[in-house]
Amino acid sequence: MYKITKPTLLLDKKKAIQNIKQMAAKAKASGVKYRPHFKTHFSKEIGEWYREQGVTSITVSSIDMAVYFASHGWKDITIAFPVNVLQIDVLKHLAKQVTLGLVVDSLDTMNLVHSEISDTVDIYIKIDTGYHRVGIWHENVAEVQALATAIKKPHKFKGLLAHFGHTYIETKKENITSIYNYGVKALNTLRNELSNDLIISIGDTPSCSIVENFKNIDEIRPGNLVFYDVMQTEIGSCGYDKIAVCLAAPVVAIYPDKSEVVVHAGAVHLSKDRLQDAAGQSYFGQVVELQEKSWSKPLEGCHVKSLSQEHGKITLSKDQMAKIKIGDVLGILPVHSCLTANLMKEYMTIRGEKIGTMNG
Amino acid sequence: MYKITKPTLLLDKKKAIQNIKQMAAKAKASGVKYRPHFKTHFSKEIGEWYREQGVTSITVSSIDMAVYFASHGWKDITIAFPVNVLQIDVLKHLAKQVTLGLVVDSLDTMNLVHSEISDTVDIYIKIDTGYHRVGIWHENVAEVQALATAIKKPHKFKGLLAHFGHTYIETKKENITSIYNYGVKALNTLRNELSNDLIISIGDTPSCSIVENFKNIDEIRPGNLVFYDVMQTEIGSCGYDKIAVCLAAPVVAIYPDKSEVVVHAGAVHLSKDRLQDAAGQSYFGQVVELQEKSWSKPLEGCHVKSLSQEHGKITLSKDQMAKIKIGDVLGILPVHSCLTANLMKEYMTIRGEKIGTMNG
Incomplete structure (x- = not known):
């Protein structure tokens, strides 16, 4: 796999094209x-x-x-x-x-x-x-x-x-x-x-x-459906399997006592758009495991709890906490993909190809 | 005055330098x-x-x-x-x-x-x-x-x-x-x-x-004190007179019945950082009047009520509503100047000079 060294917006081209295709077909069928x-x-x-x-x-x-x-x-x-x-x-x-x-x-x-x-x-x-x-x-x-x-x-x-x-x-x-x-x-x-x-x-x-x-x-x-995002899964527009972008975030600090890690992924990467969980707590993204040319579904009991300019604070489950190391890279499914894409300015496909935007 | 045609981050260089000077002097006095x-x-x-x-x-x-x-x-x-x-x-x-x-x-x-x-x-x-x-x-x-x-x-x-x-x-x-x-x-x-x-x-x-x-x-x-922002006035770090950046936002729609206008100034310009007013309502910036090489203090009864990607919805007072026209430019003091500066990528001083950043 390509090497991630800093916050990087991963793009699953196949999923995005599938999302486009599906809507194009639906529109066509309806005329x-x-x-x-x-x-x-x-x-x-x-x-x-x-x-x-x-x-x-x-x-x-x-x-x-x-x-x-x-x-x-x-x-x-x-x-x-x-x-x-x-x-x-x-x-x-x-x-x-x-x-x-x-x-x-x-x-x-x-x-x-x-x-x-x-x-x-x-x-x-x-x-x-x-x-x-x-x-x-x-x-x-x-x-x-x-x-x-x-x-x-x-x-x-x-x-x-x-x-x-x-x-x-x-x-x-x-x-x-x-x-x-x-x-x-x-x-x-x-x-x-x-x-x-x-x-x-x-x-x-x-x-x-x-x-x-x-x-x-x-x-x-x-527009949003090319990438979808966590907000759209909450609304019911899609399942997690259709989300086509994921922020790769380096782990820079680990706090086992608090079951927390800090990643390099803040408001300048994800935006401050947020959702509330069942308990009324705000969260700023869902945590996934990066895999060879893919990513997992959201990890249970793991979420982005708070964001500052460059820091993202993530609560991890016990299982995840036990295996995490400084220098690992976690994936974050964004709450709002449009704002994340605007901030990140470019994408990297899961095959390692860079894709630019009008912002950079 | 320079001509504003789209969302532009205005910078009052004199205020920024004064903010820097004041902190430099305070640090020096304390050794x-x-x-x-x-x-x-x-x-x-x-x-x-x-x-x-x-x-x-x-x-x-x-x-x-x-x-x-x-x-x-x-x-x-x-x-x-x-x-x-x-x-x-x-x-x-x-x-x-x-x-x-x-x-x-x-x-x-x-x-x-x-x-x-x-x-x-x-x-x-x-x-x-x-x-x-x-x-x-x-x-x-x-x-x-x-x-x-x-x-x-x-x-x-x-x-x-x-x-x-x-x-x-x-x-x-x-x-x-x-x-x-x-x-x-x-x-x-x-x-x-x-x-x-x-x-x-x-x-x-x-x-x-x-x-x-x-x-x-x-x-x-x-760091923040070079520009300060609305959040810092709420905290009590400064008065409004020290805020050195202001987003110039073109008025694109007017709704007298709702006392609302829509400006071109959204989450991709201001960020979604927000504060709550006394009534518990979120707001995303304070509205000011742009003046020749300066801006007013916040206009009473006017605030940025909601933001989407490019739209900002502003509630105006009756007085302001009576005189606003399509194509006017309102000023918005940002809730969080660091995130606004990151999104805007460049400044224009109130004398019309462009200043770049590492982002553009």
């Missing part, structure tokens, strides 16, 4: 477009794995990310984030290069897009169906209509876009399905009021993982 | 060495501001950070993190270039340092005085003595090193002073058992900010 969100992996190389599955349209979360993927051959990019009008010059340029989708929920923004961008842009109106982060509340039909009226040539009112982000705090399939059904119904009701030419685009990995057949929608944009 | 922790800023250029205040010895939190600062002229570097023995080859090389301080709390590690590093290294035994993250518990005198005995030539047993990290959850000066006093007493008791030639080195910004005269210690290693 919806799969426009994956690339904010999870940030990587031109990983982008190619999607291309091999027939994906040609993508979603990103920032204008800079759109520029990065446009420069690596992607020709159909939706920026699923409210338009940052201060970067309108960059958008003007992008609109000349690619089929650019912009998400809008305000008249001021739409007017600025009209006055500054002369090439056609696909406009999606962002609709809130319960997450309450961004978008126009789906029942405010008049507001949606007023905004729709402001979308004029050369731009195209392409569709209604929603993100059911409130699925991320659920842990029961029926609750996730119910959020999904409510959202899809709301979006269809709204489409009926506007125009049947509009597409309906939805996001969120939990819905897309749990719902078996997509009906009455046209496009799905899940 | 202790100021060995600042550079894990807060990660920047060779900011390092030079310390050099101008007479600082020649520094602290870092990883071997890679030691390599970075060594390559920028620092000749006396302590790595205040348990030795990652998997990078021993890098340490071997560093020990030839600089006065290298290593922190050890295990015999296995010390034996490996002996077998692999032939140039002299200053060894500090890490002592736990209550934080319980790393180190040998200060009352385990026999364990400390056994480790001390294992430190042989060419290496030098330089001192006892502690980090009173448990001050970070306190908000009362008397509690912080009491943690400091307990720790200093414990370290002195231990030094008396070992050798009076040893130095005592302590860290933590709260103690170093609050204690007026350092007695019976030899070295202080605070």
